[in-house]
Amino acid sequence: MTTANVRDVAALAGVSVGTVSNVLNQSKPVSAETAKRVLDAIDKLGFVRNDAARQLRVGQSRTVGMMVLDVSNPFFADVERGAEDLLGEHGRPLILGNSGESTARELAYLDLFEEQRVSGLLITPVGSVQRRLERLRERGSPVVLVDRHDNAQTFSSVSVDDLRGGELAAGHLLDLGRRNLAFVGGPTEILQVSQRARGAQQAALERDGGRIRMLELDTMRAEAGRAAGEQLLALPAVDRPDAVFAANDLIALGLLQALTRAGVRVPDDIALIGYDDISFAANAAIPLSSIRQPAREMGRAAAELLLAEIESPGRTEYRHIAFQPELVVRESTAGR
Template sequence: MSNENLVASVSVKDVAAAAGVSIGTVSNVLNQPERVLPATVARVRAAIAELGYVRNDAARQLRAGRSSSIGLIALDLANPFFAAVAKGAQERAAEAGLFVLVAASEDTRDREMAYLDHFSQQRVVGVLVTPASGDPDALKRLEAAGVRIVLVDRDAGDAPLNSVSVDDEEGGYLAVSHLLSIGRRRVVFVGGPSTLPQVLDRFRGARRAASEVADSSLEHLETAELTVLAGREAAAHILERDAADRPDAVFCANDLVAVGMLQGLAILGGVRVPDDIALVGYDDIDFATATVVPLTSVRQPAVEIGRAAVELVLEQGEQPQPRQVRFTPELIIRESSRATLSI
C-alpha cells in the first residue's frame, strides 16, 4: 500500500486510539486546543504526526455549511492593480481567520462562471468579483443561495449587490484637466476595449474635462487589451502620423498601457516625453515610479479596495442591505507630464 493510501486511511478514531484518548478529545485538540490539558494536546499531536493524519476539511465544511475561505475572481492577475487588490483582501481576511482563494477570469464570461460554480460548491463565505460582463443575474442567484457577493472595481448600479469601486469618471476628469492646465490641447485617450465599464467611465471624465476648454480636442484610440503591448501598438499608430498631426498629450486607461506608450514613443520613436507629448496613466502601480520617465498617474487605492471588499463580506450578516463603497481617486503628478524633463 502506498504512503498516500496509508495517510488517507488514518481516521480520528485511529488517532484517539494511539493517543489513548476519546474521539471528542481529538476533536477538541484540532478545533479548540485551549480546552484540553497541555500534556494531552502534546500526546494527541504526537499521534497525529506519527500516523500522518490529515484532517478532512471538505467533510468539516460540509457539516458546518460553510468554509473558512473567500473567493476572489479578478479580470487579470498579470495586472499589478489586481495583485494589490488581492493583497489587501488577504490581509483583511487573515485578520478574521479566513483565507482568500484567487482566480482570474481573463475577462471571459465562461471562465468566470466556472469559478463562480466552483466557489459555490466549496461553500466559500463569499466571492469578490470583478465581473467579465455587466449581467448580474448569476451573481444575484448566488446571493439568493447564501453566497455573499461583493463587486470589486465595479459599481453595482441598480443591482442589489455590495460593491467597492473608484469614481473612474472623476479620475478621467482629473487626468485630462491636468493635461489641459499645463497647456496641452490635442489629447488622445488610449485604452479599451470600450465594453469595459471602467474604460467608458474614464473616457467620460476625460470628455467632460475637454468640453470645458474651448480650443481643446479629445480623440479615443481604442485598444483590444489593457496591456504594455497594446500601449506600444497604439504608440506606433501615433508615430505613423505627421509630426504636426500628432497629439501633444496622451491619457492612457491604465498604467500598463501607459508604460507601453512610453516605450513606443520615447525609446523606440524618439519622441520627447513630456516636451513633445505629455503622458498620464491610471492606477499608479508600483512600476509607475520606476519607468525611464516617472509616470504621472491617477491613483486607485488598490490595497484598501481589497480590504474594504472583505469587510463587506464580514458585515453582511449584520448589514442585510447591500452597501456600495466608493473611493475618490487622486492625481499623482510626476515627470511624464512636467515640461522640465525630456529624453
C-alpha cells in the same frame, strides 16, 4: 495505508472523540491536563484534520473564492494580495480563479465555487452572471463585486471613481498649459474606459480646454499603445497633440516606446500620463505620471465587506465603497 483520524487520537489520549473536537476548536472548555494529552497524541500520530469531513458537518467551507479578470495584470494581482492579506488574518484561505475574460471559464469557476460551498465570493464579473450570483447568495455564499459598479444595487461593492480619475489626469495636463489633448483607450464598452474618457472631457469643458481627440483601441495592452503612438506620429505637425492621456499604464508604456524611438521628447514635445500606477510606471525609462488606484486597499475593503456579510447573514443592506484615485506626478508630465 490510511491516515490518523479523530478516533485514533481519542483512543491514544484515552478520551472521547467529542473531547478531541473540543480541543481542536475550543468550542467547549477542556481541562489543561486532558488538552495536553490530546495534543501529544495529535503530534505523535501526525494527525491532520480532514477538512472535507468538517465542511460536510458544518455545511460550509471556510474558504473564500475570488474571480479576477487576469492575474498577470499587476493591478489585479495587487487587489488579490490585499484581499488575501485580510482574509489570512481571519484564518480564511482564498481560492483564486482567473477568468481571463472568458465567460466559459467564469461559469466553470462559479460551478466549482458552488460545489465547494465557499463561504463567500469576491468577483469582477465578465459575463452577465447576475442571476448566478444571486443564487449563490441565496445558498449562503454572500458576494461582493470588485471594481464593478453595481447598477441594480443588489450587491455590496468596491470601486474607484473613474470619472474623477479621468478629470484628474486631463486636468493635470491642462494645468500644465497643454491645450491639444488626446485620449487613448481600450474598447469603450468597458465602463471604466468610458468613464475615464468622460471625466477627461469634463475637465476640458471646465477649463475651456477645447476638444479632446479620442483614439479608440481594441485592447488595453502595450502593443495597442505602440500602434496608437505610430498613428499619432503620422499626423501632420499642427494636429499632433501636445499631451496624451492613456487609459492604462500598459498603453502608456507602449506609447512611450513609440514616441521616444521616433525622437519625440517626453514630456517636452508630448506630455504623457497613464492610469493604474503599476510598479512599471515608476520604473519606466522616463518615469511615468499616472493615476493611482489603491489596489491593495481595495482588496482589503472588499474582503472586509464580505466578512461582514458572512458573519451577519440575513442582512439585506448592501454597502458600496468608492475609492478616490490619486494623481501621481512624475517626469513624463514635468513642467517645461
